[in-house]
Each structure stands twice: as structure tokens, then as C-alpha cells.
Amino acid sequence: MWVDRQMAEGKREGNTGRLMRIGDLARKAGTTMRTIRYYEQLGLIAPATRTKGGFRLYEEDELRKLRLIKNLQLVDTPLAQVKAFFDQRRRGRVASDITPGITRLLQQQLCEVEKRIVQYRAVQDSLRETIEILRCCAECSLEPGPEVCPRCPVITSRAEIPLHMQAVIEAA
Structure with a gap:
């Protein structure tokens, strides 16, 4: 289920994109909500925002990250290594x-x-x-x-x- 970002954040102006709930993200990525929460704890992914009720909402980029993580794990790349890749990438601009x-x-x-x-x-x-x-x-x-x-x-x-x-x- 896609959710409009302004509606999720209680805003009415502009259109900054659609978001999906954790269950939809899990289904599209072929994983579980528990796995997604675990990846959040590790700092691999992050919700774009939360609803007023506290539900996590994710952008399409997080789905791509989840699919990438899954593919890296299929070739025996440990999550610690994936996190290290992501951390290295975040550290630099060039x-x-x-x-x-x-x-x-x-x-x-x-x-x-x-x-x-x-x-x-x-x-x-x-x-x-x-x-x-x-x-x-x-x-x-x-x-x-x-x-x-x-x-x-x-x-x-x-x-x-x-x-x-x-x-x-x-x-x-």
C-alpha cells in the first residue's frame, strides 16, 4: 500500500513522493517485517518517516537496498560487510x-x-x-x-x- 508523504506527515502542500508501510516493503522485498526492523537496528536501512500512529513508512530506495542486501547475502556476504560498504559510502562525497x-x-x-x-x-x-x-x-x-x-x-x-x-x- 502506497501512502502519500504529505498525508503521512500531516502536510497538505506539494507532493514529495509515495511511501510504503513496513508490511508492503517486506512483501515486495521477499523478506519479513522482523528482518526489516533488524536491518534498521544495524543501520542498513531507515524509514523515511512515521505516521502519527507510529507506523514506519519507507521510500522506494529502501526496497532497492533490501534487494541488494538479499543478493549480497546469497553470495555469502555477511551483514557486517554490507554495513561496512554502506558506512564507507556514506562517509565520502567523491x-x-x-x-x-x-x-x-x-x-x-x-x-x-x-x-x-x-x-x-x-x-x-x-x-x-x-x-x-x-x-x-x-x-x-x-x-x-x-x-x-x-x-x-x-x-x-x-x-x-x-x-x-x-x-x-x-x-x-
């Missing part, structure tokens, strides 16, 4: 003021992403090896378990038991 700080933030995030890639590759290797081992296990007639499986030649021929295979063995 690119030369904000570029060094934002570049530092992006370099830190790049390092974190590279670390996670290494971790994900290790998980990928473990999953592939476990699947390969389990294909051999499909032909085994022994009861699986921590006493039997670690002595199996399919497993002992490897330098170490993959993490996921360890879970399969322990769960048996």
Missing part, C-alpha cells in the same frame, strides 16, 4: 574518499572467499572419494562398522579415510 576503504573491504572479502573455495574443494574431494568407496562397498557381504570397514583393502589402500566415509563408518 570516489577518491570512499575507494580506498571499499577496496580494502573487498580485498578482505576476496581472501575469505578464497579460503572457503579451498575448504569447499576439500569437501568436494571427500564426497567424490566416499562415493567411489561406497561403489565398492555395494559388493561387500560384511556388516559395515568401525571394526570391519577400516581394515577393508578398499579403504586401507588410501592415504587417509575421507571425512564423509568416516561418518558412514561411525554411523554403521
Whole structure:
């Protein structure tokens, strides 16, 4: 539901734009009112004004910010990092003021992403090896378990038991 700004603020002159209530903003952004309030507490978004009854009213810019935040989170950008981006941007008026700080933030995030890639590759290797081992296990007639499986030649021929295979063995 769009609300005229003058009506919301009790003014009658001019037209400064339409505002939406928190529920409408949440629905359009695909999030919850609770999330929006939390983002307000973090300083990521802010209502343009409140009605006489205290209802928050938001401009279209806040919807764009919410969608941006959601997309950044989809690529594992922590809210603290999003806030740092927004804070850096607010600090400067020209690119030369904000570029060094934002570049530092992006370099830190790049390092974190590279670390996670290494971790994900290790998980990928473990999953592939476990699947390969389990294909051999499909032909085994022994009861699986921590006493039997670690002595199996399919497993002992490897330098170490993959993490996921360890879970399969322990769960048996």
C-alpha cells in the first residue's frame, strides 16, 4: 500500500513522493517485517518517516537496498560487510574518499572467499572419494562398522579415510 508523504506527515502542500508501510516493503522485498526492523537496528536501512500512529513508512530506495542486501547475502556476504560498504559510502562525497576503504573491504572479502573455495574443494574431494568407496562397498557381504570397514583393502589402500566415509563408518 502506497501512502502519500504529505498525508503521512500531516502536510497538505506539494507532493514529495509515495511511501510504503513496513508490511508492503517486506512483501515486495521477499523478506519479513522482523528482518526489516533488524536491518534498521544495524543501520542498513531507515524509514523515511512515521505516521502519527507510529507506523514506519519507507521510500522506494529502501526496497532497492533490501534487494541488494538479499543478493549480497546469497553470495555469502555477511551483514557486517554490507554495513561496512554502506558506512564507507556514506562517509565520502567523491570516489577518491570512499575507494580506498571499499577496496580494502573487498580485498578482505576476496581472501575469505578464497579460503572457503579451498575448504569447499576439500569437501568436494571427500564426497567424490566416499562415493567411489561406497561403489565398492555395494559388493561387500560384511556388516559395515568401525571394526570391519577400516581394515577393508578398499579403504586401507588410501592415504587417509575421507571425512564423509568416516561418518558412514561411525554411523554403521
